[in-house]
Amino acid sequence: MNDKPLRASTRTSPTSGVSHTESQFGLLRERRFAPFFWTQFLSAMNDNVFKVGFTSLVTFQAARFAGVDPKTAAFLISAIFIVPFVLFSATSGQIADKYDKAVLARLVKSFEIVVMLVGGAGFMLHSAPLLYACTFLMGVHSTVFGPVKYAYLPQHLDSHELVGGNxxxxxxxxxxxxxxxxIGGAAAGASEHGAMLLALACIGFAIAGRVASAFVPKSEASQPDLRINWNPVSETWRNLKLAKQDRTVFLSLLGISWLWFVGATFLTSFFNFAKDVLSANPDVVTVLLATFSIGIGTGSLLCERLSKRRVEIGLVPLGSIGISVFAIDLFFASHRIAPAGHLLDVGEFLVALPHWRILADLFLLAMFGGFYSVPLYALIQARSQPTHRARIIAAxxxxxxxxxxxxxxxxxxxTSYGVGIPGLFLTTALLNVVVAVYIYSLVPEFLLRFIAWILVHTFYRIRLVDAGRIPSHGAAVLVCNHVSFVDAVVIMAESPRPIRFVMDHRIFRTPFVGWMFRHAKAIPIAPAHEDADMLERAYAACARSLDEGDLVCIFPEGKLTRTGDINPFRHGISEILRRHPAPVVPMALRGLWGSVFSRHEDAQWPRPIKRGAMTRLTLAVGEPIAPEDATPAHLQDAVSALRGARR
Incomplete structure (x- = not known):
């Protein structure tokens, strides 16, 4: 892969005039991102200091809380925290679209201070009702902050920064x-002053979050004239209908929601998993959560490098596969744990080798969860209408x-029917397989991008030259030299958005490749002397696609090269542009000639996996050409110049 775009450097956006860093970590030095980052960081941390402290106390010190069942308390706390999302998300989405998001962030953080004063009283008095009330109010806080948080990012980041920012x-x-x-676990474990430490920590972090929010820059309202509908039922329904207008976005929302189902199941099970399965004390719960958190963080940060700073939804199926594989292995690993006669501390837990398999499964499961979630969030932000973005996030x-x-x-x-925590993990893993198959069958774009990404990045080390010239929005025709049977796959894997390829009709008869390109909505074409009706249908399909603002890619040579040289460009491109004039983007592939996928007589298989031995190829993209200038001869000259001497 080309590492050049990932080096830390800066550029200036032609639209905003703001200096943009080329490394995702550089965003942490910029005011447009850093204060927002620390505001949400402190918010998430405080949520967990409170919830983990509360859960730990009622699980391991149940006698001090009257009427609380330690086996179900963790799940009950989770459910109470989530109820406000159901009740108030629709309203909070409207508020985030109507008002300045920086002002809303500051109001929300002020509210958090009040809520944590209630929670502090609950800890000091060992009052379960007060702590449950605080849990609900923190849910309200997060409900209002959620749409602000995710609608803020695309307002202040360029499209190529969305994956890194997310x-x-x-x-x-x-x-x-x-x-x-x-912090929550350590404070709860302090026998004498645990409640006071939790109270002080929660109030202190709430104040720190409010201070950070004061530096969040002004964020103009997306739709200041919006009239708020205070009816949560009708507005919830309206938001869901709004989200369903874009099928891919709506199913991405379902995909993210499913990940929260999986994550909630695991995270809320850790206390009972540690106590009942691993025979471990609360400190080991911290180790489990730390492993899970580091895994998610690792996967999230790797997304930018793996996706080359664009929204690469091909990582989503990879993530779902990894989640199921390692969740299933976690089930089998749990059955190899022999019960101990006492609760193990961290040192005793880490000495046993079977426990390292548990930790490895949790880390890898979470890492693949990062691969799954980050592209989906970026896709929703990139494809949602700016005026409705916060309401889509609310949905x-x-x-x-x-x-x-x-x-x-x-x-x-x-659990009430006697299913243990490992059985709960296995059930979730198997359900994940079913949900993944369902979503990818409805939106093949995810699976197709995954297949293209795997094939290309297994065999090739690709260098992109000016790939940003492929339009991120609007209709355009892409033209490229035709070197091998995988040209379309390479282009598909490196494009920032779906492409409708014009393909020889015979390729659709091939079982796997035909299935792949049918689901990619490729357009079959035949010469006039073979099937004049099919040729006319192909031109009509290209015109419709361009009318709808899609990218259409054609190989104007009409056939694979047998010599490595570019064949003469045919006049089909002129007919496409006659029906719908659109910018034409010339592209050239270098390095595929001589591979087994080409017609080279001494063709060789590319060498996979090992980075230093991978076959190098280049995809070069030229400046868009106006449709009136895009003659076959001019386009052939442009593609030849991009390809250069290397074939």
Missing amino acids: GLVEMGTFVAILIGTI NNILNSFFMIVSALMALAL
Whole structure:
């Protein structure tokens, strides 16, 4: 892969005039991102100091809380926290679209200070009702902050920064969870002053978050004239209908919500998993949560490098596969744990080798969860209309809350029927397989991008030259030289958005490749002397696609090269442009000639996996050409110049 775009350097946006860093970590030095990052970081940390402290106290010191069942308390706390998302998400989405997001962030953080004063009183008095009330109010706080948080990012980041920015937010969130878990668990474990330490920590972090929010820059309202509908039922329904207008966005919302189902099931099970399965004390819960958090953070940060700073939804199926594989292995690993006669401390836990398999499964499961979530969040932000973005995020929160409540109810039901925590993990892993198959069958774009990404990045080390010239929005025709049978796959893997390829009709008869390109909505074409009707249908399909603002890619040579040289460009491109004039983007592939996928007589298989031995190829993209200038001869000259001497 080309590492050049990932080096730390700066550039200036032609639209905003703001200096932009080329490394995602550089965003942490910029005011447009850093104050927002620390505000949400402290918010996530405080949530977990409170929830982990509360959960730890009622699980391991149940006698001090009258009427609390330690086996179900963790699931009940999770459910209470989520209820406000169901009740108020629709309203909070409207508020985030109507008002300045920086002002809303400051109001929310002021509210958090009041809430934590209530929680502090609950800790000091060992009052379960007060702590449950505080849990609900913190849910209200997060409900209002959620749409602000995710609608803020695309307002202040360029499209190529969205994956890196979301990766930092996801990493920061789970590092905050880790730190909050450590602080909450340690404070709850302090026998004499635990309640006071928890109270002081929660109030202190709320104040720190309010200070950070004061530096968040002004964020103009997306739709200041919006009239707020205060009816949560009708507005929830309206938000869901709004989200369903874009099928891919809506199913991405469902995909994220499902991840919250999976994550909630695991995170809320850790206390009972440690106590009942691993025979471990609360400090080991911190180790489990730390492993999970570091895994999510690692996966989230790797997304930018793996996706080359664009929204790469091909990582989503990879993530779902990894989640199921390692969740299933966690089930089998749990059955190899022999019960101990006492609760193990951290040192005793880490000495036993079977426990390292548990930790490895948790880390890898969470890392693949990062691969899964970051591209989905970036996709939603990139494809949602700016005027409705916060309400789309609110719809996401509604779905998230519903899935998390179902997760808690499923866990309560299964445990009441005697299913252990490992059985709960296995059930979740198998359900994840079913959900993944369902979503990818409805939106093949995810699976196709995954297949293209795997094939290309297994065999090739690709260098991109001016790939930013491929339009991120609007209609355009891409033209490229035709060197091999995998040209379309390479271009598909490196494009920032879906492409409709014009392909020889015979390729659709091939079982796997035909299935792949049919689901990619490729357009079959035949010469006039073979099937004049099919040729006319192909031109009509190209015109419709361009009318709808899609990218259409054609190989004007009409056939694979047998010599490595570019064949003469045919006049089909002129007919496409006659029906719908659109900018034409010339592209050239270098390095595929001589591979087994080409017609080279001494063709060789590319060498996979090992980075230093991978076959190098280049995809070069030229300046767009106006349709009136895009003659076959001019386009052939442009593609030849991009390809150069290397074939």
